[in-house]
Amino acid sequence: MTPAIRYVFKDGPVAIKGAKGADPQKIGEALAALSDAGGGHLTPSAVVDSARDAESPLHPHFDWDDAVAAEKWRIEQASYLIRCIVADDGSNNEPVRAFLSIADKGGTSYRTVEDVRSSVDLQQRLLAAAERDLEAFTARYRALKEICAIVEKAKVAVKAKRTNNETRAAA
Numbered sequence: 424m425t426p427a428i429r430y431v432f433k434d435g436p437v438a439i440k441g442a443k444g445a446d447p448q449k450i451g452e453a454l455a456a457l458s459d460a461g462g463g464h465l466t467p468s469a470v471v472d473s474a475r476d477a478e479s480p481l482h483p484h485f486d487w488d489d490a491v492a493a494e495k496w497r498i499e500q501a502s503y504l505i506r507c508i509v510a511d512d513g514s515n516n517e518p519v520r521a522f523l524s525i526a527d528k529g530g531t532s533y534r535t536v537e538d539v540r541s542s543v544d545l546q547q548r549l550l551a552a553a554e555r556d557l558e559a560f561t562a563r564y565r566a567l568k569e570i571c572a573i574v575e576k577a578k579v580a581v582k583a584k585r586t587n588n589e590t591r592a593a594a
Contacts (some may be wrong), residue, residue, distance in 0.1 A: 428455070441483045449480040503535050523549060543592045550585040554578060 432442075439445060439483025457473055458465040460462035474481035486492040509518035525548050539545045557578045561571050 439484045440486060445484065446480065452486070485486045510536060524552070525549060526552060543588055547585060547588055550581055550588070553581045554585070557581065
């Protein structure tokens with residue numbers, strides 16, 4: 424007999440509605456059942472369809488007020504709109520994202536590449552985010568050792584750059 428899987432939330436803040444009272448075991452079991460019902464495929468639309476039932480353990484983690492959900496969707500669309508714009512300086516260089524996501528005390532906002540290039544503080548925040556992203560990538564793909572070795576080299580390079588910037592800023 425296969426032992427039951429124990430479901431827990433990943434480390435760090437859990438960004439779901441009702442996270443404080445959420446039971447990761449019930450959520451994991453509900454998602455696994457949906458995956459089984461889908462022949463091993465778990466899709467967001469199947470999760471939403473299942474969660475519509477007020478008795479579903481997934482139901483409390485969604486916004487069912489259409490006005491609230493619509494506003495959140497528009498904010499998500501705005502974020503995508505910002506992320507899909509690139510800047511082409513007319514040279515033979517490849518265009519780069521025009522706006523970069525930067526974590527601030529008040530949340531996340533987007534800054535122009537020029538703002539980031541001209542500010543050591545913004546560069547530091549961006550490098551810190553890059554380190555978190557590389558850590559997340561490593562955790563997600565840790566079973567693929569050869570890929571993680573490449574990412575580890577990138578993490579070392581990002582950390583060295585951030586340390587170098589901190590040293591220059593302190594001088």
